[in-house]
Amino acid sequence: MxxxxxxxxxxxxxxxxxxxxxxxxxxxxxxxxxxxxxxxxxxxxxxxxxxxxxxxxxxxxxxxxxxxxxxxxxxxxxxxxxxxxxxxxxxxxxxxxxxxxxxxALGPFINHPANRQFLMDTSESCDVLIDLSGIRNVFGISFKVQMEERLRRDERFKGIKKLRFMRVYKKSFYGKEVRFHLVKGLHSLWDRLNNT
Missing domain, CATH: 1.10.10.10 (Winged helix-like DNA-binding domain superfamily/Winged helix DNA-binding domain)
Structure with a gap:
């Protein structure tokens, strides 16, 4: 390549x-x-x-x-x-x-993560989702499951109309990264994460 x-x-x-x-x-x-x-x-x-x-x-x-x-x-x-x-x-x-x-993708919005199409940093993702001010362009979100307590409710995502997918990950017992891809719908997300 x-x-x-x-x-x-x-x-x-x-x-x-x-x-x-x-x-x-x-x-x-x-x-x-x-x-x-x-x-x-x-x-x-x-x-x-x-x-x-x-x-x-x-x-x-x-x-x-x-x-x-x-x-x-x-x-x-x-x-x-x-x-x-x-x-x-x-x-x-x-x-x-x-x-x-x-x-x-990220450079023009270095100081304004809410204007990005992708939120990839866990802390930044959670901060933007908690504030929700101006978050209209986000297609993808990635964060560690430890941060999910701050994002417990599905209503938090209703204002993000362009959200296409989310990657939630955590370290498993064996130290490997476990990813969850959500294409559509966030219902029962946290129950599924807590049971893995």
Whole structure:
């Protein structure tokens, strides 16, 4: 994935593909990103912020009722080497591309998390959800289950009209991360979390 992009860029910059992560600047990545249409850009940001290392099937399912033309856009992102799809159908981004995508999505709202499309920091997510002022654009929320006490009631989410999915996670007894993806509806969420 990144190797193909690195080879393309290496001809332009006269560097070897191995030097790519250290030499390639944000402006070069931005050039490739700017070549995408609006739906492809949005999907790239979704993956960078929220859906990296998810299966192809989960990404399709989570975004199936969006206007992103997910199947077509995933193919374009793959063809342009912006994402990788493994034999196990796992979608992933190189860390340089993931950081770039997150910066694009979060950067303009660094001091105003309520205006973001994605809330990924547990403390920030909870603060925004408790306040609820101006939270209209959020598509995805991620937080640790320990913070759920502050978010106990489903009514808290009624004001977030664009909320498409939420990732709640906790550390299991064995130290592994357990994720819960909610595509639609938050009823009985906390009961399900407390019983796992």
């Amino acid at each position: 990144i190797q193909k992009l690195a080879v393309d860029i290496s001809f332009t910059l006269n560097i070897t593909p191995k030097e790519f992560p250290d030499v390639v600047g944000i402006e070069t990545l931005k050039l490739h990103y700017d070549g995408l249409n609006g739906k492809e850009k949005a999907l790239f940001r979704h993956i960078a912020c929220f859906l990296n290392n998810e299966t192809y099937e989960n990404v399709i399912r989570l975004l199936e009722d969006s206007e992103l033309d997910v199947g077509v856009s995933l193919k374009i992102l793959f063809d342009k080497s912006l994402i990788q799809i493994s034999e196990e159908r796992l979608i992933s981004l190189h860390h340089v591309l993931q950081n770039f995508g997150r910066d694009l």
